[in-house]
Amino acid sequence: MPSEFQKKSSEFAKKCFDDIREMSKDGQGVSRQGYSPVETQVLEYFKKIGNELNLEISTDKAGNVWMTIPGKNRNLPALVSGSHVDSVPQGGNYDGLAGVVAALTVARWMREINYVPERDYTVLMMRMEESSWFGKCYVGSLGMTGQLTEQDLALKHRSTGKTLKETIKACGFNPDDLTTGVPVVDLAKMAAFIELHIEQGPTLDSSDTRVGIVTGIRGNFRHKTIKCIGETAHSGAVDKQFRHDAVLAMAELAYKMDCLWDDWLKDGKDLVFTIGVVHTAATSAIAIVPGEVTFCCDIRSLHRETLEQFHALLLQQAEEIGKKRGVKFEFDKTIISEPLAIHENLMNHLDKSAREAGLNVRKLPSGAGHDSVIFGNLGIPAAMIFVANQDGSHNPHEKMKLEDFIQGADALWNAVKNFPIEGIK
Incomplete structure (x- = not known):
């Protein structure tokens, strides 16, 4: 049976989702690029609600927005909840946004029932978590914690060629503040971070359980651009033994890694491997043996050691196939996102609080990455x-x-209501 919270909060949440969809719709889906006018518009929408709820609102130097209900003891570090407001190009409306709306729905409920928490409760809305636009994920949370690099800022937009540095600057923030190695906020004032998110997979939806408690978050090793360089030739005049076919070399590498992936799964390793984009050269044609192909790859696992070892296998196989077929594989700089072992005591607190409230929950890992990784690590x-x-x-x-x-x-x-005064250790 729905609780009073559920009965009296659904309409507010639905309006938030509907309003944001309307302001960011793009064809069938939505597009909310990080550090774009649309993303800023979404943040302003939520800040308006925050003002109506009389929340304390601030924006850090990375552009992330913090909205706080003051607690009884303001000397205690705050319990923080939220997520990102950006999306992938023409993506879904709930990835990231659900976490922000959930955190704000809790704040609204506190105001409605005149509940004052023991410690500050803060809704955190982060910029640019998605990597689809520039090839770098967690930009808002990495910037907040001073962990962006000059190499990150030099990354170029997928279609415009504009750098991440230029994009952040155009949004009104100084990107140089975000690469110092020093956080732009006082992280000691965060007692814990709880992020609600859609699962993005079928596990929960294929069961009777609708809510999950995450046990770990996969990290990834990525290459945005891998080139296989062979030799362009006439498709009719050059026999097989004389060819240096870049596409077939890339295809052989993809197939070999897929077979190795199967072997590693049989050994019980947590691993996923994806080649998501493939392009031949602009001069490619039906009558031409392709001399160049570019592609990307994404290796994910809950364990850093697995990521390193499978990535080393990728490089080894590329070298062997390159020699065999007379081609050369060139890899750009590896983009690394660390995995996260979820804080066990906080995870158990979420699980216990939900069950005591009569909610049916189950534990499961996260295959996708999230801003929680940055705070947890x-x-x-x-x-x-x-x-x-x-x-x-x-x-x-x-x-x-x-x-x-x-x-x-x-x-x-x-989980917020039952958060211990002494915090989670």
Whole structure:
């Protein structure tokens, strides 16, 4: 049976989702590029709600927005919840946004029932978590913690060629503040970070359980651009033994890595491997043996050692296939996102609070990366709540039932309400 929180919060959450979809719709889906006018418009929308709720609002030097309900003891570090507001190009409306709406729904409920928490409760709305636009994920949270690099800032937009540095600067922030190695906020004032997110996979939606407690978050090793350089030739005049076919070399590498992936899964390793983009040269044609192909790759695992070892295999196989076929593979700089072992005590707190509130939850890992990784790997207790969604994610067909979302938000509310005065160690 729905709780009072669920009954009286659903309409507010639905309006937030509908309003944001309207302001960011792009064809069938939505597009909210990080550090874009649309992303800024979304943040302003939520800041307006924050003002109506009389929240303390601030914006850090990376552009992330913090909205706080003051607690009884302001000397205690704050309990922080939120997520990112950007999206992939023409993606779904709920990836990231669900976490922001859930955190704000809890803040609204506190005001409605005149609840004052023991410690500050803060809604955190972060910029540019998605890597689709520049090839770099967690930009807002990395910038906040001073962990961006000059190489990150030099990355170029997928279609315009504009650098990340130029994009951040055009949004009104100084990118040089974000590469110092020093956080632009006082992280000691964060007692813990809880992020609600849609699952982005089918596990919850294929079960009777609609809410999940995350056990770990996969990290990734990525190459945005790998080139296979062979030799362009006439497709009719050059026999097989004389060819240096870049496409077939790339295809052989992809197939070999797929077979090795199978072997590693049989050995019980946590691993996923993806080649998501493939391009032949602009001069390619039906009558030409391709002399160049570019592609990307994405290796993910819950374990850093697995990432390193499978990546080393990729380089080894590329070298062997290159020699065999008379081609050369050139790899750009590896983009690394660390995996996160979710804070066990905080995870158990989420699980216990939800179950005591009568919610049916289950534990499961996260295949996708999230901003929680950045906080967790800096020693801040971090954990996640998953909500069932349909038709996957990172596509315009992404769905999430409101009744599932509000159960997840209820789990967050109970975790916030029951958060121990002494904090989570």
